[in-house]
Amino acid sequence: xxxxxxxxxxxxxxxxxxxxxxxxxxxxxxxxxxxxxxxxxxxxxxxxxxxxxxxxxxxxxxxxxxxxxxxxxxxxxxxxxxxxxxxxxxxxxxxxxxxxxxxxxxxxxxxxxxxxxxxxxxxxxxxxxxxxxxxxxxxxxxxxxxxxxxxxxxxxxxxxxxxxxxxxxxxxxxxxxxxxxxxxxxxxxxxxxxxxxxxxxxxxxxxxxxxxxxxxxxxxxxxxxxxxxxxxxxxxxxxxxxxxxxxxxxxxxxxxxxxxxxxxxxxxxxxxxxxxxxxxxxxxxxxxxxxxxxxxxxxxxxxxxxxxxxxxxxxxxxxxxxxxxxxxxxxxxxxxxxxxxxxxxxxxxxxxxxxxxxxxxxxxxxxxxxxxxxxxxxxxxxxxxxxxxxxxxxxxxxxxxxxxxxxxxxxxxxxxxxxxxxxxxxxxxxxxxxxxxxxxxxxxxxxxxxxxxxxxxxxxxxxxxxxx
Numbered sequence: 001x002x003x004x005x006x007x008x009x010x011x012x013x014x015x016x017x018x019x020x021x022x023x024x025x026x027x028x029x030x031x032x033x034x035x036x037x038x039x040x041x042x043x044x045x046x047x048x049x050x051x052x053x054x055x056x057x058x059x060x061x062x063x064x065x066x067x068x069x070x071x072x073x074x075x076x077x078x079x080x081x082x083x084x085x086x087x088x089x090x091x092x093x094x095x096x097x098x099x100x101x102x103x104x105x106x107x108x109x110x111x112x113x114x115x116x117x118x119x120x121x122x123x124x125x126x127x128x129x130x131x132x133x134x135x136x137x138x139x140x141x142x143x144x145x146x147x148x149x150x151x152x153x154x155x156x157x158x159x160x161x162x163x164x165x166x167x168x169x170x171x172x173x174x175x176x177x178x179x180x181x182x183x184x185x186x187x188x189x190x191x192x193x194x195x196x197x198x199x200x201x202x203x204x205x206x207x208x209x210x211x212x213x214x215x216x217x218x219x220x221x222x223x224x225x226x227x228x229x230x231x232x233x234x235x236x237x238x239x240x241x242x243x244x245x246x247x248x249x250x251x252x253x254x255x256x257x258x259x260x261x262x263x264x265x266x267x268x269x270x271x272x273x274x275x276x277x278x279x280x281x282x283x284x285x286x287x288x289x290x291x292x293x294x295x296x297x298x299x300x301x302x303x304x305x306x307x308x309x310x311x312x313x314x315x316x317x318x319x320x321x322x323x324x325x326x327x328x329x330x331x332x333x334x335x336x337x338x339x340x341x342x343x344x345x346x347x348x349x350x351x352x353x354x355x356x357x358x359x360x361x362x363x364x365x366x367x368x369x370x371x372x373x374x375x376x377x378x379x380x381x382x383x384x385x386x387x388x389x390x391x392x393x394x395x396x397x398x399x400x401x402x403x404x405x406x407x408x409x410x411x412x413x414x415x416x417x418x419x420x421x422x423x424x425x426x427x428x429x430x431x432x433x434x435x436x437x438x439x440x441x442x443x444x445x446x447x448x449x450x451x452x453x454x455x456x457x458x459x460x461x462x463x464x465x466x467x468x
Contacts, residue, residue: 087129090155092121098171100219103147110145110165119152119161126158133159146170149195149218170217177229179211179339180264182303186229186337190222198222206303207257207334208233236340244347249284256347261334264342265294267365273345275367278352288355290324298322298335 099117101110107130111123120126146168152161163169173195177186183204190196198221209226210233216225241253250256263277280290296315297307299322316323322331338346354367356374361384368374 083125083128083132086121086125087133087158089157091119091157091161093119093152093154093156096151096153098218099150099152101145101147101150101165102219105145105147107145114161119156120158126161129158130162172215173218174213174215175225176213177209177211177337179342180268180336181211182206182298182305182336183209184303185305187226190225193222196220196222196225198224200226204230205333207261207337209337210236211337211339233337237343240340240343240347243344245349248347248349249281250347255330257338257343258330258334260338260343260346261336262290262292262294263346264338265336266292269364270341272365273342274348274350275352275354276357276365277342277345277349279354279357279367281346281349282353282355284329286355287328289326289328290330292324295322295324295331295335296320298331303335 097117097119099114099119105113107127108123111120111126114120114126115123143166145162145165148168148170150164150169151171152164156164173193175190175193177189181189183206186209187200187203190200195218196216197219200222204226209229212229212232214225214228237253237257241256244250244256248256250259259277259280262280263273267273267276280292283290293311296311296318299320300315300318301307316325319326321327322335324331352367353369356368356371356377357365358368358374358377359381360366360377361381366377366380368377
């Protein structure tokens with residue numbers, strides 16, 4: 001028998017376990033009927049399941065990537081800190097050391113050589129440090145590393161090395177070329193400087209090198225130094241030529257340079273250059289021979305140095321292209337490399353009528369307009385020279401007597417024996433009154449710097465056998 005529930009639906013009888021009897025469920029409460037019913041479960045959908053799985057895989061992939069990136073960034077950051085600390089830290093160099101960057105060398109080559117020389121610890125850290133600093137925008141210098149010779153101090157850091165090489169703060173050296181050296185002497189001086197490199201192609205023409213102090217980087221070629229001196233001399237002579245005094249008897253700059261080289265060798269006193277130049281300029285105007293002793297020396301030595309002895313009468317009589325006692329006018333080329341002051345003095349000589357000069361015993365010269373005045377000055381110089389020689393001989397004799405009194409006494413007791421040329425009394429030296437000056441040359445102990453001291457030269461006469 002079926003029961004009708006309150007909602008109008010038939011209610012099926014429930015079967016019991018025993019006896020096959022049907023057991024009916026009690027009617028539902030009205031409150032139960034008022035509760036919201038849970039909707040039935042949505043049937044499974046294959047597309048939705050696939051989308052859900054794809055989203056899960058994407059999330060997992062992104063999570064893995066982010067994790068990996070975090071690990072990479074952490075490693076890079078740690079490596080960067082390590083590189084930065086090594087880049088800023090004191091380097092391995094134990095003592096100051098020089099380093100040459102040749103022209104055209106690249107960054108990798110430079111860093112490899114720095115590592116080889118023990119200036120930096122690691123070339124790769126050196127290169128990476130530069131890139132890291134550039135990326136971070138720090139104050140590291142930027143640009144190409146410049147060629148030159150450098151000197152790095154003890155424990156120099158990689159940062160300091162980079163700054164020095166990019167700024168080109170080279171270890172500078174200098175050489176001083178004195179006025180009055182010949183081109184041959186200047187070349188020899190440059191050859192002796194170990195901080196220069198390379199060979200000089202040929203001895204440059206006389207007078208084309210400007211004596212001065214030159215600053216250069218270690219490793220500079222010697223030929224480059226020669227070319228630099230030539231360029232400077234060309235500038236000086238051109239500038240002085242533009243400011244030359246009206247009426248100087250020079251048609252070309254070369255003629256002025258020849259005269260300046262003679263003036264340079266005749267005096268080293270700054271207060272006399274214009275007046276010495278005036279003597280020679282006045283002689284040119286009067287068509288008188290220059291009669292300069294330095295020209296005799298140059299013609300004999302070919303510009304390779306001093307004679308090492310006084311000028312002899314035979315030297316004055318010897319006819320060479322440079323002997324201004326024998327030729328008219330100027331010699332064919334300069335006899336030295338004159339400095340700026342001598343060039344300017346030659347092109348702007350003093351306004352005097354002097355045509356003679358001779359040493360005055362004070363380190364300077366006595367200038368004269370007439371031969372009579374000049375001969376008096378020569379006589380005075382001869383007197384000073386004799387007194388100086390006598391004083392020197394007395395000092396030598398005194399030193400010898402103190403050193404060997406016994407030997408001196410024994411020698412004095414022996415009778416004097418003179419045979420042959422030694423028996424002839426020396427004749428007084430002949431003065432050369434027409435000469436404006438005469439000059440003795442001396443070398444410094446190193447044999448490199450030639451200086452001059454003007455003096456009237458005593459010309460030894462040939463020794464003759466006594467008449468019987």
